[in-house]
Amino acid sequence: MHQLLEEIFGSELIAIIIASSLPLIFITVLVIFAVLLERKVAGHMQDRLGPMRVGYHGILQTIADFFKLIQKEDIVADTTDKRFFNLAPVLVFAGSYAAYAALPFSSAYIGSRIDLGLFYIVAISSLVVAGILMAGWSSNNKYSLLGAMRSAAQIVSYEIPTVLVILSMVMISANFTVDGKGTLSLMEISEIQTSSFWNWFVLGGAGFSLSKFLLLPFTMAAFLIFLISSLAEVNRTPFDMPEAESELVAGYHTEYSGMKFAMFFLAEYANMFAVSAIAAAIFFGGYQSPIGYLGNSLGIEWLVPIEQFFWFSVKGVFFVFVQMWLRWTLPRVRVDQLMTICWKYLIPYAFVNLTIIGIISLI
Amino acid sequence: MTIYDIIFYLFAAITVLSAFLVVTAKNIVHSAFYLLFTFFGVAGLYVLLGADFIAIVQIMVYVGGILILLLFGVMLTNKITSVEIKSGTIHVLPAVIGLGLFAAFVLSTMMTTKWKSNPAELPFTTVYDLGYILINEYVLIFELLGILLLIALIGAASIARKDKE
Numbered sequence: 001m002h003q004l005l006e007e008i009f010g011s012e013l014i015a016i017i018i019a020s021s022l023p024l025i026f027i028t029v030l031v032i033f034a035v036l037l038e039r040k041v042a043g044h045m046q047d048r049l050g051p052m053r054v055g056y057h058g059i060l061q062t063i064a065d066f067f068k069l070i071q072k073e074d075i076v077a078d079t080t081d082k083r084f085f086n087l088a089p090v091l092v093f094a095g096s097y098a099a100y101a102a103l104p105f106s107s108a109y110i111g112s113r114i115d116l117g118l119f120y121i122v123a124i125s126s127l128v129v130a131g132i133l134m135a136g137w138s139s140n141n142k143y144s145l146l147g148a149m150r151s152a153a154q155i156v157s158y159e160i161p162t163v164l165v166i167l168s169m170v171m172i173s174a175n176f177t178v179d180g181k182g183t184l185s186l187m188e189i190s191e192i193q194t195s196s197f198w199n200w201f202v203l204g205g206a207g208f209s210l211s212k213f214l215l216l217p218f219t220m221a222a223f224l225i226f227l228i229s230s231l232a233e234v235n236r237t238p239f240d241m242p243e244a245e246s247e248l249v250a251g252y253h254t255e256y257s258g259m260k261f262a263m264f265f266l267a268e269y270a271n272m273f274a275v276s277a278i279a280a281a282i283f284f285g286g287y288q289s290p291i292g293y294l295g296n297s298l299g300i301e302w303l304v305p306i307e308q309f310f311w312f313s314v315k316g317v318f319f320v321f322v323q324m325w326l327r328w329t330l331p332r333v334r335v336d337q338l339m340t341i342c343w344k345y346l347i348p349y350a351f352v353n354l355t356i357i358g359i360i361s362l363i
Numbered sequence: 364m365t366i367y368d369i370i371f372y373l374f375a376a377i378t379v380l381s382a383f384l385v386v387t388a389k390n391i392v393h394s395a396f397y398l399l400f401t402f403f404g405v406a407g408l409y410v411l412l413g414a415d416f417i418a419i420v421q422i423m424v425y426v427g428g429i430l431i432l433l434l435f436g437v438m439l440t441n442k443i444t445s446v447e448i449k450s451g452t453i454h455v456l457p458a459v460i461g462l463g464l465f466a467a468f469v470l471s472t473m474m475t476t477k478w479k480s481n482p483a484e485l486p487f488t489t490v491y492d493l494g495y496i497l498i499n500e501y502v503l504i505f506e507l508l509g510i511l512l513l514i515a516l517i518g519a520a521s522i523a524r525k526d527k528e
Contacts, residue, residue, distance in 0.1 A: 013366065084396060115488035116415055123419045126427025130399050133434050137392060145438070152431055159427070181491055 020111060023100040031269045032062045034317075038324050045328040072258035080255060081138035088135035089256065089263035095127030096270040103277050104187040106287045106308035117186045118166055121278065122159070125233070128271065129155050132242075132252050135264075139255040147251025150335065151235055151242035157342045158232040158239075164350035165226045168357040169282045172205055172215065175361055186278070190286025197290035202283040214360045218353050223283045225350050227322075230275040232342070234268065237327040241335055269320075276319030280312065287312040371411050378404030395433050402426050416490045 005015035036051070036059065043050025051058030076085060102117035104110040114120060129152050136148020169189070174182035176192045183189060192206060193199045202223050204212035232239035243251035253264045280286060287308035295303030333341065381400035388394040402425040409418035452458075497505050 081393075084393075114415060116419055116490060119416075119419050119423075123423035123427060126422065126431070127399075127403075129431055130396075130426060130434075133431070133438075134396055137434075137438060149435070149438070152435070156427070156431060184490070 019109075020101070022109070023097070023103075023105075023111065026105070027097070027100070027266065027270045027273070030273055030317075031266055032066070034269050034272070034320055035062045035065070035265075037321065038327075041321070041324045042328050045325075066262070069258060069262045074258040074260065077140070077255055079140045081140065084134050084138035085255075086260070088131050088138060089260045089267075091131035091134060092128050093263050093267040093270070095125060095131055096267045096274060098124045098127065099274045100270070102186060103274065104190055104281065104287055105312055106305040107187075107191075108305035109309070110187055113187060114185070116184045118170070118184045118189075118278070118282070121186075121274070122163055122166065125155075125271075125274075128267070135256070136252040139252070141255050143248045143250075144252050144254045147242045147248045147254070150248075151252060154235070154239060154241060154338060155233050157339065158229040158346075161225050161229040161342065161346040161350040162233060164347070164354050165222045165229070166282065168222055168350075168354045169201055169219075171354075171358055171361050172201060172219070175211070176206055186281045186286065190281055190288055193285035194288050195292065197285065199288075200283065200285045200290075211360055211363070215357065218357050218360070219283070221349070222353050222357070223279070225346055225353065226279060226283070229342070229346055230279060231323060231326065232338070234271045234275055234323075236272065236323050238330040238333050239338060240327075240332060241338060272320050272323055273316050276323070277312070277316040279319050280315035284315050285311075286315075367411065371408070374404045374407035374411070376404075377401075378408065392434070392437055395430065395437055398433070399426060399430055402430065413489075415488055416493055 005018055006012055009015055009018070039061070040050040040058075042048075049057075051061040054060040054064045076082065099121045101111035102114060102120050104117075132151050132155075133148050136144040136146075136151075139145070170182045170184055173189050173192055174180060177183055177188070183192075189201075193201060194206075197203070199206040202219050204215035204219050206212075231237075235242050242248070243253075248254070253261055256264060289307060289311050293304050293307050295301060295307055378401055381397045381404065384397040385394045385401060388397060402421060406418045406421040406426075409415075409421055
């Protein structure tokens with residue numbers, strides 16, 4: 001992809017800039033689609049129809065909303081800390097966008113082929129926490145500050161089970177690499193789970209060996225732990241304490257309006273897709289097709305990366321849909337329950353899971 | 364000047380400028396937020412040195428851990444935020460002497476050190492070798508550090524715990 005762009009534009013710099021802004025286009029399209037999906041899912045789950053007026057069944061609703069948001073006045077309250085108030089939405093979005101640099105969209109396109117992709121994503125998402133704290137503090141509003149505090153506490157605690165699960169999946173990947181070393185690159189992890197859904201890590205990894213069947217229940221458990229803690233990391237229901245409407249108005253973005261609010265919105269949906277994409281990549285084969293490629297069977301080589309991109313988006317959007325589904329099904333947990341779930345259940349289970357997977361991988 | 368030089372000077376400027384702002388900011392929360400950019404700039408410098416693992420750990424530990432804890436500490440202790448921090452200049456003469464000596468020391472070290480000026484090699488991931496060394500040669504230190512951190516954790520929890528009465 002880089003080479004192709006370099007050949008077209010004749011300059012490395014322009015190729016890099018274009019290649020690094022491609023995920024931005026992807027996020028914009030995704031958000032326009034996902035916001036509508038969220039409202040439609042919400043509507044149909046509550047026996048309503050959702051937006052119906054703009055376009056056929058409301059498909060242009062988000063675009064109309066976007067234009068409305070652009071026209072809105074940018075209200076900045078007098079007592080806010082102006083500099084950080086303006087910086088916070090940018091920081092939050094930058095943090096969630098930075099994670100896209102290591103997501104393999106297809107075998108032909110990945111922002112950066114660093115070997116520590118997964119670790120990088122886990123680390124860089126802490127920028128989001130700092131941005132949220134900045135937004136909450138600089139708003140000079142007690143609801144914003146409380147929301148930001150809750151959000152930061154929640155994200156920091158739920159990072160632990162997430163990282164433990166990721167670690168156990170990296171240990172499994174060591175069974176399948178050529179040199180017997182595990183890999184942190186999402187690209188390589190996706191490559192291992194190639195050719196069929198039977199090889200996905202959620203089903204214990206490639207092959208038909210005994211260890212696969214021993215691993216199967218524990219990888220399933222690992223996926224459940226990851227799903228729960230990723231919900232908490234992106235502040236989605238049942239863990240949407242930071243934005244609990246009935247208590248905190250809108251949490252850390254209470255004071256924001258217009259395009260700055262839209263930045264938070266964009267960052268939230270970008271984050272949702274990012275964690276879904278990570279779940280897809282480490283458990284469900286990433287960009288690999290579950291049934292084989294049309295391009296391979298027809299002998300058209302350039303079709304394969306496009307198909308891979310299709311599968312990657314489908315898997316990602318499916319988990320985004322799962323998040324929406326849960327949002328409109330489950331009630332919100334209390335703060336103490338939130339901490340109990342994390343520290344008394346998820347972390348011990350994740351540790352036990354990690355140990356068992358380690359032992360099985362050794363034998 | 365290659366593109367990497369520009370990136371280096373960009374990150375260096377971010378680090379130095381934000382570090383300056385950390386020291387001069389009147390509000391302690393502002394200082395904490397500027398510290399974010401200092402850590403970020405240092406991580407960028409590590410990347411340019413080819414130390415990929417250290418760079419990510421820098422972000423993970425300092426931005427994701429220490430800075431957040433710092434912010435929590437500052438925000439939750441209300442009295443600190445309202446205190447005016449003195450950042451004026453006092454004791455000019457001793458400071459000038461001390462700084463001058465330090466600058467002379469740093470400059471002389473810079474001048475006399477034989478810097479490696481080999482052409483840059485393609486960066487290669489350091490994580491496998493680091494992991495190997497940690498588990499083999501330095502396993503005792505590694506485990507001791509782990510125990511030390513665990514003790515710190517238990518100590519903090521026991522201090523914060525309310526007495527049962």
